[in-house]
Amino acid sequence: MRRRYRFSKEDLELLLIALPTVVWYILFCYLPMFGIIIAFKQFRPLPDAGFIMSLIKSEFVGFDNFKFLFATPDAWIIFRNTLAYNAVFIVLDIVIPVALAIMISQLHSQKLAKVCQTAMFLPHFLSWVVVSYFVFAFLSVDKGLLNQLYKALGWESVEWYMQPRYWPYILTFLHLWKGMGYGMVVYLASISGIDISLYEAALIDGSTKWQQVKYITLPMLKPIITIMFILSIGHIFTTDFGLFYNIPRNSGPLINVTQTIDVYVYKALMGMNNIGFSSAAAFLQSIFGFITITTANWIVRKIDPNSSLF
Structure with missing residues (x-):
């Protein structure tokens, strides 16, 4: 017969440690899910009524709020940019940090290792707002550092914010520059946890550095690489709003290469004031x-x- 489980002092300690996290998730992750109902209503704030009463009394419109995302003529561009950028980001966010x-x-x-790690993680x-001013200092037409360099070399200035063909590369570079340090720290922590005796045995057998990386480091990193890949796949329909909105400085000629789902939704929200x-x-x-x-899992x-993740 199974013995009856008794609540011990250790269980109480673990429960108290986990309690703040549980409360945080309930307050900020599960209770706000009630707001999903806004997606099915024509929400309008009512005078002398709070948010809850305004939400309850707002007109129910079913799936009408979902149609605007697909009815727009730019729907193909929006989804193409979102999926294409994220596909490139997912691959590069694994290869380069590793x-x-x-x-x-x-x-x-x-x-030297700590200096390099800090420099890449900084x-x-x-903030993307701060980075956007750095980028503008480089790409400005009249005072930009690159155009000043071009003038010194006798070349013509480039109107970067009017040339869409450059921006897929600029946005990809900035994404990697800002995010590769975080991914590198994750993989570096995994590498530091590999048993050093494996490398010592390989060194005794006469293996080179590349062979040690190929047959020891990469196989040992496979689980964390797979987990990071699965988590990245879950965000393939979302983009970094700051990157795609602040960096191009809302330039009209760049709309076909910078318009993503998040940017389009923000502009629709500001233009039509419909949070639905x-x-x-x-x-x-x-x-x-x-x-x-x-x-993917x-x-x-x-x-x-x-x-697998789960």
Whole structure:
């Protein structure tokens, strides 16, 4: 017969430690889910009524708020840009941070390794608003550093904010520059946890550095790489609003290469003052993200059950 479980002192300590996190998730993650109802209503603030009463009395419009995202002539451009940028970001956010983490782990000088790690991690803490002014200082037509350099070399100035063909590369570079430090720290922490005796045994067998990376480091990083890939897939229908809105400085000629779902929803919200549109778009993004992350996890579990997220 199974013994009856008794609540122990250790269980109480663990419960008290977990309680703040549980309360935080309930208050900020689960209770706000009630707001999903806004996506199905024509929300209008009523005079002398609070938010809850205004929401309850607002007209129910069903799926009308969802139609605006697909009825617009720019729907193809919006979804194309969102998926294309994220596909590139997902691949580069794995390849480049892993490569940097491996290179830094091979440095003999710990001081140099810490300096490089700090320098690459620092942009992660900068606001996109601040970064946009840095970019403008480089790309401004009359006072930009690049155009000043072009003039010194006798070349013609480039109107960067009027030339859409440059911006997929600019946005990709800025995304990597700002985010690669965080990913590198994650993979570097995993590398530091690898048993050093594996490298010592490989060194005795006469393996080179590349062979050690290929047959020890990369296989040991496979689980964390897979988890980061699955989590990235879950955000494939969302984009970094600050990157795609602040950096191009809302330039009209760049709309075809910078317009994403989040930027379009923000402009629709500001133009039509209908939060039902933004709620419907966010709800769709959550549904699509849930489908993609579960599908990716299912595929990974079929290939390698030990590397799946759940």
